[in-house]
Amino acid sequence: MDRLAPYGSDPFDKPPCRGCSSYLMEPYIKCAECGPPAFLLCLQCFTRGFEYKKHQSNHSYEIMTSDFPVLDPSWTAREEMALLEAVMDCGFGNWQDVANQMRTKTKDDCEKHYMKHFINNPLFASTLLSLKQAEEEKHVNTAVSFQPTDDPPRPTFDSLLSRDMAGYMPARADFIEEFDNYAEWDLRDIDFVEDDSDVLHALKISVVDIYHSRLKERQRRKRIIREHGLINFRKFQILEKRYPKDVQELYDTMRRFARVSGPLEHDKFIESHALEFELRREIRRLQEYRRAGIKSFCSAKVYDKLKKTREEARMKRTMLSEVLQYIHDGNACQQWLKRQAAIDAGIHQITPLVSSSGRRSAPPLDLTGLPGTEKLNDKERELCQVVRLVPGAYLEYKAALMNECRKQGSLRLAQARSLIKIDVNKTRKIYDFLIREGFIVKPLP
The missing domain is CATH 1.10.287 (Helix Hairpins)
Incomplete structure (x- = not known):
């Protein structure tokens, strides 16, 4: 039975032939028993009896073509669709351009046919009105989902x-x-x-x-x-920042593949990975409890509290180790204590420690204009100034230590010294700083 093709006249708008994967040209065959999706075949594959999985050559079929009259015996369905598309492209009233785009009808033919069957036809007008009312009722009864592009910002030009x-x-x-x-x-x-x-x-x-x-x-x-x-x-960036840092990196990496999948599938993938990240972190925490011999959540709370106390004590010991090299000089010790008090108060002022014995420590490094300075926070700038380390080198050392810690699960000072071949005192200060800021972790005692 002849049917109006559900796709445009452009062969690229239709799925390819299931038999030879070629683009379908009208007329073509649609299996009436298989689907959805529609099982479409070109005439060549249909005549040789192509069969695939559940599709058999004796199935009933439909001939898909638009080469038949609909409103006027002298106009085919294909020409009707071409006329509507040409009016949409060229605008109502530009009949010469419409005729040039159609190529099969003259200017007068296009104008008379369109005015008779699409403008002055009361049946067609009532059908359009009923369709419009049904569409409005559908929108009223259905909750409209949020679309990020419904109300985009309106910035000034060249801002x-x-x-x-x-x-x-x-x-x-x-x-x-x-x-x-x-x-x-x-x-x-x-x-x-x-x-x-x-x-x-x-x-x-x-x-x-x-x-x-x-x-x-x-x-x-x-x-x-x-x-x-x-x-x-x-x-879009605000929504992305709600995820942990590891998931944000995946979000940024997978954005280029969003064109392959739809927005819903892409968001499901990111959400599932965020859930996996949370589950893995919880599993590591429970495994740590198990290694410590903890079997109840009440004991886990006590363990977390004691662990926090141990970390604070370890941090204090690390801070006091910096005083040991100045402990023989009371003046230098007082300067160090004042500097620590200023840091605790939020005042980041770097002053060199001068001992009364005549030894003067090296002045802090001036980071102005050095590449990579904008990537450092205040504490990292202070470390690079005191240790006299350029920001680019510090970022490379930081990345190397964090990668090794991620692979091993923890990092010792000896391993850090083997990774970065610089002065051992500078390595110790970098290592202790990354421990304090939580970038790397030490092995459990």
Whole structure:
């Protein structure tokens, strides 16, 4: 039985043939017993009796074509759809452009047919009204899900936020510059004339097909941006920061693969990984309790409290170890105590420790203009100034120690000294600093 094809006249809009994977051209065959999804075959595969899994060659079938009249005996369904598409592209009233796009009908034919069957047809108008009312009732009765792009920000032109949004214009729901912005240049000199040879005509058609594929790629990229909420990038970053640091790194890595999956599937993947991260952290905590011989949660609370006390005592011992080299000089000891009091009060002032014996410690390193300084926090800048270590080297040492600690589960001072070949005193200060800040952990005693 003849049916109107559910897809456009463009073969790229239809799924390929299940037999030979070629693009389907009307007419083609749809199995009436298999599906969903629809089982489609080209005429060549249908005539040779192609069978695949549950599909058998004796199944009933439908011939999918749009080469039959619908509203007017002289107009096929394919031409009806081409007319509606041309009016949508060229605008109502531009009948000459509509006729040029259709190629099979004249300007007067397009105007008379459209006005008769789509404007002055009361049956068609009432059908459109009923469809509009049904759509409105559907929206009223159904909760509308939140879309990140419903109300994007409206920054001023050439502002920082406007550059972050890649020139997106919310009032027009479009970009200032399109992807592949000069794709139309290849068509500006093409003109179809009657005296073209077959080869030249086929070449022009190929150029137009290439242009259509570039337009589809442009629309695909816009669809990905809108579906994943990438227009309002600030809101996207705020939602990302709710995850732990390890999950944020995965989020940033997997963002480039979001085009493969839909937004819901992508969010499910990230949420499942965040849940896995929480479960693994909880498993490590329970394994630590088991190694310590703890069998109840009441004992675990006592263990956590004592562990925190031990960590604080270990930190105090580390801080006091810095005083030992100045303990023979009372003046230098007093300076060190004043500096620690200023640090505890939130005042980060670096002053060199001067002993009364005449020994003067090296002045702090000036980090102004050194590469990598902007990546350090206040405590890391203070460490680099006191230890006289350039920020770039410190970041490399920090990354090496953190990677080794992640592999081993913990890190000893001897292992740190074997990894970074610098002065042992500087290595000790870097190691103790990373322990205090929680970047690395020591083995359990």
